[in-house]
Amino acid sequence: MKERIKVFLEFLTHEKKYSLETIRAYRADLLQFAEYLSRLKISVEEINPLILRRYIAHLHLKGLSQGGYSEATMARKVASLRSFLSYLADQEVLPSSFEVFLPFPKLKKKLPEVLSSSELLEIIEVFKPDTPLAFRDKALIEVLLGAGLRVGELVSLNLDSISFDRREIKVKGKGRKERIVPLNNEAEKALRNYLFEGRPFLLKKETEALFLNNRGGRLTTAGVRKILRKYGKKLYGKSRLHPHLFRHTLATGLLEGGADLRVVQEVLGHSSLSTTQIYLKLGVGRLKKVYKKSHPRAQG
16 A cells, blocks of 8 residues: 555656645655555455545544644545545556545635734844844745745745846746746845855755755755744744745735736736635725724724
């Protein structure tokens, strides 16, 4: 089973061009399924709809015992398994594809959280770079704020991803698709400072990676989240900051500033316009909130 999972993940990596973060998540999900089958002494060829339904029930129970899996986590686990089952059917390991017996859980459509203008100022003001790591942190947060990158895209940036002459960032997004994102003034200034005052002091051996950790290697997605948690606790007493919060904030700010929806789609690297449209709803939601708060006759 584990060998089949390994081959499947290689297929997703090289043929489907899935991101490293997605591959890691799929690996964890599928190894969890393999462990379940192993305990029941069930081979891959013996998988059937009843076993799949029992496994999903097992996940729900396991999730409850651990405080409960989120809807998004359950949806990802189902997606991982559906994709693997479809692959096994294509390889004729299973007589037919069983993914139809694994419906996606219904997700509540929550509007993404965004930062207010005052909160953005607080975050910017907290940085008084005086160490190599502080220069790095300032630069990565300005890039997140100014370019709205996914965390995987951020850590994948290399030195040649940044063009100061053209004032742009070359981003490798989902499916290894490349896009160009403008480089704003604050991000450019923070990056230049980091490249002169931060990165040379973190560098231990030659590497093309833009953002380095304190050991001189490429900064990881976990490392970025840890950095943001640190500043979140410093500002709010809790780990409120996360990479997508900056992405949501940029998208909403662009739309409220009059940007065309397709421009925002291009900046964020969304393959579907429908994904970008959620920020239109967010804009309406914020408008209603401000209206109710400020209009003298909006109450009641």
